[in-house]
Every structure is written in C-alpha cells, then in structure tokens.
Amino acid sequence: MRSVLATPRRFMPLVVLGLAALAIVFVPGPAVPSPSGERMIHVEATNFEFLPGVIRADPGERITLELSSNDVVHGLYLEKYDLSLTAEPGQPARLTFIADRSGSFRFRCSVTCGALHPFMIGILRVGPNWLLWRAIGLSLLAALAGALTLRPWPKSS
Amino acid sequence: MAKVELTRFAAVRAILRSRWPQLALQAVLLGGLLFTILSGLLGTPVGSHNFGIVYVWIAWWGSLILVLIPLLGRGWCSVCPIPLPGEWLQRGAVHGPSGKGIGLNLRWPRRLRNIWLQNAAFGLVAMLSAVILTQPAATAWVLGLMLVAALALSLVFERRAFCRYLCPVGGFIGLYSQLAPVELRVKDRAICAGHTEKTCYTGNGEGYGCPWQVFPASLAKNTACGLCMECLRTCPYDNLALNLRAPGVDLMQPTGRRLDEAFKSFVMLGSAVAYSAVMLGPWGGLKAAAYGVGSPAWLGYALAVLALAFGLLPGSFYLTVIAGGAIRRSLTTARRAFVPLAYGLVPLGLAAWVAFSLSFVFANASYLGPALADPLGGGWNLAGLAGVSWRPLMSGLVPWMQIGALAGGLAWSSGATRRIAVQTGYPAPGAPIAFSAALTMALLWLLLG
Numbered sequence: 001m002r003s004v005l006a007t008p009r010r011f012m013p014l015v016v017l018g019l020a021a022l023a024i025v026f027v028p029g030p031a032v033p034s035p036s037g038e039r040m041i042h043v044e045a046t047n048f049e050f051l052p053g054v055i056r057a058d059p060g061e062r063i064t065l066e067l068s069s070n071d072v073v074h075g076l077y078l079e080k081y082d083l084s085l086t087a088e089p090g091q092p093a094r095l096t097f098i099a100d101r102s103g104s105f106r107f108r109c110s111v112t113c114g115a116l117h118p119f120m121i122g123i124l125r126v127g128p129n130w131l132l133w134r135a136i137g138l139s140l141l142a143a144l145a146g147a148l149t150l151r152p153w154p155k156s157s
Numbered sequence: 158m159a160k161v162e163l164t165r166f167a168a169v170r171a172i173l174r175s176r177w178p179q180l181a182l183q184a185v186l187l188g189g190l191l192f193t194i195l196s197g198l199l200g201t202p203v204g205s206h207n208f209g210i211v212y213v214w215i216a217w218w219g220s221l222i223l224v225l226i227p228l229l230g231r232g233w234c235s236v237c238p239i240p241l242p243g244e245w246l247q248r249g250a251v252h253g254p255s256g257k258g259i260g261l262n263l264r265w266p267r268r269l270r271n272i273w274l275q276n277a278a279f280g281l282v283a284m285l286s287a288v289i290l291t292q293p294a295a296t297a298w299v300l301g302l303m304l305v306a307a308l309a310l311s312l313v314f315e316r317r318a319f320c321r322y323l324c325p326v327g328g329f330i331g332l333y334s335q336l337a338p339v340e341l342r343v344k345d346r347a348i349c350a351g352h353t354e355k356t357c358y359t360g361n362g363e364g365y366g367c368p369w370q371v372f373p374a375s376l377a378k379n380t381a382c383g384l385c386m387e388c389l390r391t392c393p394y395d396n397l398a399l400n401l402r403a404p405g406v407d408l409m410q411p412t413g414r415r416l417d418e419a420f421k422s423f424v425m426l427g428s429a430v431a432y433s434a435v436m437l438g439p440w441g442g443l444k445a446a447a448y449g450v451g452s453p454a455w456l457g458y459a460l461a462v463l464a465l466a467f468g469l470l471p472g473s474f475y476l477t478v479i480a481g482g483a484i485r486r487s488l489t490t491a492r493r494a495f496v497p498l499a500y501g502l503v504p505l506g507l508a509a510w511v512a513f514s515l516s517f518v519f520a521n522a523s524y525l526g527p528a529l530a531d532p533l534g535g536g537w538n539l540a541g542l543a544g545v546s547w548r549p550l551m552s553g554l555v556p557w558m559q560i561g562a563l564a565g566g567l568a569w570s571s572g573a574t575r576r577i578a579v580q581t582g583y584p585a586p587g588a589p590i591a592f593s594a595a596l597t598m599a600l601l602w603l604l605l606g
Contacts (some may be wrong), residue, residue, distance in 0.1 A: 047441065047445070048441060048444055048445070048448075049439075049440075049441020049442075049444065049445075050439065050441070051441070053438075053439030053440060053441060054439050077548075077549070079549060079552040080552060080553060104605060104606055106437075106552075108520065108549065110547060112203055112205050112206065112547075114203075115204055115288075115291040115292060115448065116287070116291055116444055116448055117204070117205055117291075118204070118205055118291070118436075118517075118520070118521050119287075119291075119435070119436045119437070119444055120444075121437060121438065121439055122439045123439045129605070129606060131556060131560075131605055132601060132602065132605045132606050134560075135556075135560040135563070135564070135601045135605055136598060136601060138560060138564045139560075139563060139564045139567050139594065139597050139598065139601065140594065141564075142564035142565065142567045142568035142571070143567050143568065143571045143590055143593070143594045143597075144571075145568050145571075146567065146568035146569060146570065146571025146572035146573075146574075146575070146590075147571040147572065147574070147575050147586065147587070147590050
C-alpha cells in the first residue's frame, strides 16, 4: 500500500511544475484597450537598417507608419500583423493600422536590397511583452524541473 | 532507458555494411558541393537569390542544426563530401580497399591532437560570418578552401586529419553529438582485447582502419566517432553495434573530459549570443561593423566576439563555479569541477543554436524555391518556382518553438549540471545552474524582446 502511495508522491513536484507551466502559458494577459489615440511614426530605411530600429506604440493606438528610403527600394513586412509596404527612394509609403496586439513584433525588409537584406530587421513594441515574460517564467520552471526533480546519478567511483 | 541495438536487424546491418548507399549519397552531395561553389562564383551576387547561399545557409544549416545533429549526432560527417577527394587519393580507391594510395601518411602532431584548432577555426568563421553568410563568392571560397585543406591534409597526414582536428563544423558537431540518441559502440570489449590484429584500426580486405583515428573498443563518447561504419565492415566478429540510447548519456562519462572541449561549449554559446544580436537584432551599427571586414569597426566587433567566446563566458563561468565552491568552503573541488561542469552547458548550447536557427531559417525559407528555379542567375524558371515571393514561414509558431527549445535546453542543462556536480563532489550546483538560467534569459531577450 505504501509503495502505491509513494509513487504518485514522487511525481508531485513534476505535477506542480506542469500545472504552473500550463498557468504561465494559458493565463490571459490584460485586455487591450479600445483605440485611444493616433500617432504617426516615421521609419527610414537605409543601408540595411531601419531608423529607428525599435518603435513603440500603446495598445489600441491607431498608428500610421510612414516608410521612406534614401538609397534603394526597401520594403517593410510586419510579422503577426501581416502588413507590408514598399518605399522607393524619395517616395515614402504609408499604412495605417490599430496596434491591437501587444508584444514585440519583428519587421523585416521585404524587398531584396543588398547583401545584408535578410538581416534588415526592426522591432515594434506594443505595450508589455507578455510572451517574453511567459518565456522567462517557463525557463525558470524548466531550470527548477531539471535541477530539483531529476534524481541524481550515483557518484562515480 | 535500455539500449536498442539497431544493427541486430538484418536490413539495417546490411545497409550500413554495404558501401553503395553511403557512396551514392556522398556522390550526390559532392556534386551538390561543387555546384554550390560554382553558383557562388558564377551565379547572381545577390545572396538571398543565390543557390549557394540559400542552400548552404538555409537548407543545409537548418537540416543540420534542427534535425541531423539532435537526432543523428555525427550522421552528417558520415556522408560529408568535403573530405572525399582527399580520402580517395589517400586510399587510391573510391569504393573499397583495392588500390594503392598516395600521400606521406604522417601522424598528426601529438601537441595538436585536440580541438583547439577547431575552436580557433570556428572563431575565425564567426568573425567573418556576416560576409560569409551573405556574399555568394565568400561562401564559395570558404567551401573551396575547406575542400583544398582537406585534400592537402589527406596527402600529408594519415586518415581524416582535417575532419578530426581542423574542420570548424566537425568540432561543434562532435560536441553536440554527445546529446544524440544514437551511438556506435563495441558489443563486448573482451572480444576486442583478444583480437590481436585489431582490424577495426588497421583495416582489412573488407574495409579501412578507422579514418577518425579511434580504436572503437575505447569509445566512451560520440565526440570523435564519425559514424563512417568502417569498423562495422572490418570487424570479423561482428562485434560492433549501432545503438539507440538515452540522449545525452555521454555527458555523464567521467573520463575524457577536456579543457578544449569545455571551451568549445563556451565558443558555441558565445557565438549563438553574438549571431542572435547581429543577425536578428535591430542594431544597424552592429550589422555594419560585422560586415565591414577590415574596418576599425569590424576589428572592434571581431575582438568583442572573441572576448565573449574565449574570455567573458568561460571566465564568468569559472568565477561562478569558484564562488559556489567558496560559499560551501570547497575551493579545491570547485577548481577541479570547472571542466566537468562546463559539459553541463552542452544541451543549452545546442538549444541556443536551435532557437537562433529557427528564426533565421523559417524567416528565409521562402527563398529556397526561387534559388532552385534559377541556380546560376541566368534568368531561368525551373519548375515555375522563380515567382514565389518572400514571406516568413510560421512566424506565429516560431517564438513558441524557440521558447520550447531554450526552456528544454535549460532543463536538460540543469539536470546534467546537477548530476555532474554529484559525480564530482561539487557542492553548489545551483551556481552553474543560475549561470545557465541567466544566459537563457539573455538569449530570450535577444530573440523575443
């Protein structure tokens, strides 16, 4: 009888860690507020970089993104929002969207512009980056799981 | 987990013992390598449209890091085309032991029988990576140089000296092959002890002596076994086995832990951090510095990468281990535990490369079609793929895959560190585990922040 009870007890730390991991993954973040403001953000694309490289927006904000280029044709593709625009030198392009997803989103040049084109990347940060916090929480749990719940191997002779 | 001997299945044994399947694959890959070099030199200079760049750094690299190393360890080395021309000349044969080869057949210098040269070679590639990864001609030159170096070393030194001691790729494949769920080992060491001819090392009519300069009976880890299967062919007692096993058991091998391999884990971790910052970060100045080879900015970048990989990471890990030991009043044990505990970082290192490569590979995978449609930049449209437009793949899923890789790698590293600490008597495993956790946070911030 004792062994039957002992076996589940051995797995209790794993069960607790697993439940904590599920909570970290699935507990929803705070709701995004309804559209509250409007802002124009100018991004310059030049020589394999976006300037500024990191742009910030408030959740729910209505953003008009203006992309200009001063060397060759550049594009901007915003991941997860699935938006893109293309700017030729001297001819800025604009698009407007509502920043209704919070987090950190990469935007990449979508028009082959030269050697470092695949690495021409910028970041849009909208409100808190809950994905990063969830990742940190999961990693700390993983470290605990690895360090505390695995039984040590016998000491080598 | 008990081992499962795959070679006990007649079909598996037959395929592995036969030279034909391996040779056929090697021939295709050698053709691909030569075509890649050609396309790098003659094809379009636009990297994201060049066959060589796209198929080496997206298709091959992605397959290697995301699939081949985690599942097969040194599986790639068993079919890698780079050493083949030299090996064929050295042996005087392409298929089996029949001809008389050429070359001086010297032994590799004793002082260089380690992976320091591979660490240095990888450091050199890391310093030049922004150019190598984006300039087709640079990729072609690097591949060509590796081909020539492997050939030259085959004509001077015995066996596969290039693969074992110089190849920058082979060095990290060897390190991470310790995590793989496959191994090649002898079944019964007593049989080897009684076998005076040692044909697995000297060769016979069935095959060559181990090209990787390993005596199979002494194999305790995967690091130096190239999975070439020669010993499977030369053993007259059928005493070699390819096994399925628990992943990562090599990390617990108390023998054969070396400073050069420990440093390899720091070099790889440092490079993963640097690559994530340069190639996936929003800092244009950093990219320009990495790309401007020869400029003062590049010199600063190169020195920073080398300092991170060879100084800052190993130095801070050493201090962390010593601090943990000092708190528990066990300094002597802590100094001795530095190298063994560095092996605990190996799973996190592979996870870091997986996480970096996921972003890099899936964001650029849609270049594969157009590059295949027009491999030499001649305006072709083979299979109608030239018009496929660029689009990052699975951008919603990739961050979660990166989190899974890094969290899994950290869990694995923490477990391995704790076990190594028990094994070596190191009293404060929490210190190196905290180091791994901090490094994971830094990587998460670079990739998702």
